[in-house]
Amino acid sequence: MLLSVNSMQKMLTIISNVLKGSASKNVARVVAARTYADFTAEATFDVKKCDTHRLDDAPPTKSVLTREDALKYYRTMQVIRRMELKADQLYKQKIIRGFCHLSDGQEACAVGIEAGIKPTDHLITAYRAHGYTYTRGVSVREILAELTGRRGGCAKGKGGSMHMYANNFYGGNGIVGAQVPLGAGVALACKYLDTDQVCATLYGDGAANQGQIFEAYNMASLWKLPCIFICENNKYAMGTSVERSSASTEYYKRGDFIPGLRVDGMDILCVKEATKYAADLCRAGKGPIVMELQTYRYHGHSMSDPGVSYRTREEIQEVRSKSDPISLLKDRMLANNMASVEELKEIDVQVRKEIEEAAQFATTDPEPPLEELCNHIFNNDAPLEVRGTLPWAKLKSIS
Amino acid sequence: MALLKSCVRSGRNVFAVILRREFHKTAPALVQVTVRDALTQAMDEELERDERVFLLGEEVAQYDGAYKVSRGLWKKYGDKRIIDTPITEMGFAGIAVGSAMAGLRPICEFMTFNFSMQAIDQIINSAAKTSYMSAGLQSVPIVFRGPNGHSAGVAAQHSQCFAAWYGHCPGLKVLSPWSAEDAKGLLKAAIRDDNPVVFLENELLYGVAFEVSEEAQSKDFVVPIGKAKVERQGTRITLVSHSRYVGHCLDAAAVLAKEGIECEVINLRSIRPLDMETIESSVAKTNHLVTVEGGWPQFGVGAEICARIMEGPAFNYLDAPVIRVTGVDIPMPYAKILEDNSVPQIKDIIFSVKKSLNI
Numbered sequence: 001m002l003l004s005v006n007s008m009q010k011m012l013t014i015i016s017n018v019l020k021g022s023a024s025k026n027v028a029r030v031v032a033a034r035t036y037a038d039f040t041a042e043a044t045f046d047v048k049k050c051d052t053h054r055l056d057d058a059p060p061t062k063s064v065l066t067r068e069d070a071l072k073y074y075r076t077m078q079v080i081r082r083m084e085l086k087a088d089q090l091y092k093q094k095i096i097r098g099f100c101h102l103s104d105g106q107e108a109c110a111v112g113i114e115a116g117i118k119p120t121d122h123l124i125t126a127y128r129a130h131g132y133t134y135t136r137g138v139s140v141r142e143i144l145a146e147l148t149g150r151r152g153g154c155a156k157g158k159g160g161s162m163h164m165y166a167n168n169f170y171g172g173n174g175i176v177g178a179q180v181p182l183g184a185g186v187a188l189a190c191k192y193l194d195t196d197q198v199c200a201t202l203y204g205d206g207a208a209n210q211g212q213i214f215e216a217y218n219m220a221s222l223w224k225l226p227c228i229f230i231c232e233n234n235k236y237a238m239g240t241s242v243e244r245s246s247a248s249t250e251y252y253k254r255g256d257f258i259p260g261l262r263v264d265g266m267d268i269l270c271v272k273e274a275t276k277y278a279a280d281l282c283r284a285g286k287g288p289i290v291m292e293l294q295t296y297r298y299h300g301h302s303m304s305d306p307g308v309s310y311r312t313r314e315e316i317q318e319v320r321s322k323s324d325p326i327s328l329l330k331d332r333m334l335a336n337n338m339a340s341v342e343e344l345k346e347i348d349v350q351v352r353k354e355i356e357e358a359a360q361f362a363t364t365d366p367e368p369p370l371e372e373l374c375n376h377i378f379n380n381d382a383p384l385e386v387r388g389t390l391p392w393a394k395l396k397s398i399s
Numbered sequence: 400m401a402l403l404k405s406c407v408r409s410g411r412n413v414f415a416v417i418l419r420r421e422f423h424k425t426a427p428a429l430v431q432v433t434v435r436d437a438l439t440q441a442m443d444e445e446l447e448r449d450e451r452v453f454l455l456g457e458e459v460a461q462y463d464g465a466y467k468v469s470r471g472l473w474k475k476y477g478d479k480r481i482i483d484t485p486i487t488e489m490g491f492a493g494i495a496v497g498s499a500m501a502g503l504r505p506i507c508e509f510m511t512f513n514f515s516m517q518a519i520d521q522i523i524n525s526a527a528k529t530s531y532m533s534a535g536l537q538s539v540p541i542v543f544r545g546p547n548g549h550s551a552g553v554a555a556q557h558s559q560c561f562a563a564w565y566g567h568c569p570g571l572k573v574l575s576p577w578s579a580e581d582a583k584g585l586l587k588a589a590i591r592d593d594n595p596v597v598f599l600e601n602e603l604l605y606g607v608a609f610e611v612s613e614e615a616q617s618k619d620f621v622v623p624i625g626k627a628k629v630e631r632q633g634t635r636i637t638l639v640s641h642s643r644y645v646g647h648c649l650d651a652a653a654v655l656a657k658e659g660i661e662c663e664v665i666n667l668r669s670i671r672p673l674d675m676e677t678i679e680s681s682v683a684k685t686n687h688l689v690t691v692e693g694g695w696p697q698f699g700v701g702a703e704i705c706a707r708i709m710e711g712p713a714f715n716y717l718d719a720p721v722i723r724v725t726g727v728d729i730p731m732p733y734a735k736i737l738e739d740n741s742v743p744q745i746k747d748i749i750f751s752v753k754k755s756l757n758i
Contacts (some may be wrong), residue, residue, distance in 0.1 A: 035728060046696065050586070110690035122501065124497075155532065155533050155534045155536065156534035157533040157534075158531060158532060158533075158534045159533060159534065163532040163533065165533040165536045165537045166536075170497070170501075170537065171532075171533070171537075172499050174523070174524070175524050176520060176522055177518055178493060178524060178525055179496060180493070180494070180523075180758075181489065181491075181493025181494050181496075181521065181675040182493050182494075182496055182497035182500065182525055183489050183494060183495060183497060184490075184493070185493060185495060185497020185498040185499070185500070185501065186496050186497045186498065186500060187497075187500045188494055188497070188501075188503075189497070189498045189501035189502055189503045190501070192453070192479065193502065193503075194497070199501075211489070212487075212489040212490050212493060215485075215487035215489060215490025215491070215493075216490050216493065216494065218485060218487065219484065219485065219487070219490055219494060221493065222485070223482075289583075354472070373536070375534075376530055376531050376533075376534050376535040377531050377569055377570055378530060378570075378593075378594045379530045379535060379538035379539075379593045379594055380538065380593040380594075381593070381594060383593075384568075384672065391710035391711075398528070399536060
């Protein structure tokens, strides 16, 4: 851990809190004021060494974190956490329907990967996608409104939970494993168009046994596609634990001839360093790499799964108390004086407010108009007629 | 001369036709082009026109194509644009779709559409539905092409017609060319289209030569998607077909013409969207309809045409029920005599016409 833990500064915090409480507006608060200059601008943290497969070196075991980035990561993870919990609430109120796969517990994956790649890089994932939709640039407002099926949703209410898209973000995909060849295809386009972009292609421990993933591994390796295959191993594919589904649970080695990394998916800095390392390897034209993120989801597979029939409440509680990604970052920040407790509390308050406002929008925005029903079947196409439920129902479709 | 033309069209005798390109001399306006060469030309012209277009599939590059449809393309465009894939349809179809999402314009070849079943999830769920699911944010400009339907002696697993399966799905455009002009113009249109197109060729037609007009020889010649073509004007009865069986209909029409029965033959060209307007106008004129297809009868192309005729204005013009001539409802057998009797024959079409006209 880090040096420069200053107990004097801690004392100052306590004094300032006491004084703030009793000081009136007119009293100068010179002695008690905390300025940002009091905080550590930058600190270096140890991260767990990644297990490697077919690699001579590994991602660094030290990660430099600036105060600015720390606050940004904290805030982003809190947004995802609160957004997912709000979705849980709305689902139970039957305002969200159908499928809803939540990712609370896995925040360090989405935020860490985004920190390790550039906005001009590409990302594709499966159906547990709300966090990634946010990190790739869609507002909470538009995400929640899509979940509630309103016209203000990012897919105008046409897609729902599993079909949200953004610039350089290819969803949100409902068919397990299908997104992996798609991601390799995006990587092919990156190489073809001579950019130095990479594609982060995500899948879960359940999908990891899909044949099409091995087909994608083969072609990505053969053609040296800049594809980072990322397995988000949260230990359970719906109700099936990894031991029950996979002859080999070393998902980072499953690429065989493709080098691999096993990463602590609960530590955002470990994810960030590993992603950067992987992206650099791809950008250098060395071909694909497989990254396994060991993570955990607090919720069940989806909202219709309580998540306790195949695992114990004790297990869930243990992960929450020992490995929560947001707590891990918060503890690091506080222990190294990168932020104050109040500051983080203030962020929490702001985040809650943002989520509340987004939820308010998502529950009051009107549903899409019926005139929209048949639109967007095709892209850049002349208007066409679509058969409705009855032979006389000739509906209009524009693209 | 008429007999020669009919032999050329039905492909029973495959003439080795050399493509003449003597534009600098006083060239004949029409040239003979095989369907295969028309497809090669279409891809060549579109590869040249747009750098984002590329071809991938099994044996498309160094082998010049399993059926030689991509002959010469790898030599001209190289590894980057003509890509040989391993035998992994689900994987390479998915890669093709992903590349289309990220800005390229892939042509994904299936050695035959029977193998597309391995990849059908990528075609339907990843390609066809995406524009709708994303409310227009994400386009998928891709062409899936390859031979469809039965060939000669390749038996059950290699002989299925997929027109009805793909024609069923919103979000896809499905084309089924017959002549060389169809092949070239429709493939060019498909490649230029910003949406997923399933392009159903026919192996038995590859070697057949057709006359191609001067207009159709131009590099900008495209055939509009969704429009059928009246190949032969007639007054007594309408025959509607797609792909290889258009030729059978024309042959049947030639025979019937001798008996004074003038058939109107419509070449669908597009399975989806289906040009009902052309069919309805024709039925309004002739009052009789026979559909001909190679695929199985149940839930097939002919079945759809019947349903739509019944739902539309043309129903009142019918003097007899619509007759569907289809493949036999069995997996394709191997022995020649069995195979020949598993698919529509010219005599079946003639019989249906006479039945419809009550002759």
